[in-house]
Amino acid sequence: MNVRKVERTVLSVEQSEGNGARVRRSIGRKELRNLDPFLMLDEFKVSKPAGFPDHPHRGFETVTYVLEGITAHEDFCGHSGQLKAGDLQSRTNSKYEATDCPDEEQQKVEPHHTVVLGDGDSVRVENKGSEVSHFVLIAGEPIREPVVQHGPFVMTTEEEIRQAISDYQTGRNGFERAINWRSKIRDSF
Secondary structure, eight states: OOBOOEEEEEEOEEEEETBBEEEEEOBTBGGGOOOTTOSOOEEEEOOTTOBOOOOOOBSOOOEEEOSSSEEEEEOTTSOEEEEETTOEEESSSOOOOOBOOOOOSOOOOOTTEEEEEOSOSBOOOOOOSSSOOOOOBOOOOOOOOOOEEETTEEESSHHHHHHHHHHHHHTOTTOGGGTTOOOTGGGGO
């Protein structure tokens, strides 16, 4: 058994995002930019009236895992709902695995850190503290494609980004319902 070793840890720095939400981002900051296949990893806390403004997406998948509380979501295609503690939502049909799995090579990891592991075929984690510890283990096969990111659009070329922005602004190619859309949950804040 080849246990994966910790290559580095990155602090998830808290910042303001959206309309008063507090976000801790690790993947997506300059210290850990685009960890293929992941673009961003956020831990966020949102309490009314805070939230995120209506916005489009194109070119990437989102996964939301709720640790505690309730969060509401809605998109311009009419999909909406609430997620409660323990719920996992993927915004596409891609395969994702979320697992509670305990790392060998004794290395202490402080709260709110993202740990990047090296190659191997297993992961081991041990909590030597007296407090309960929680973590999420995510993994994915690298895509190995260029990444061009502009706001909520992620493509492989600048031209595709310009096209996505144009499509959004003119309501074409998947954004037909976005033109005059205003979310219902937006007004509940």
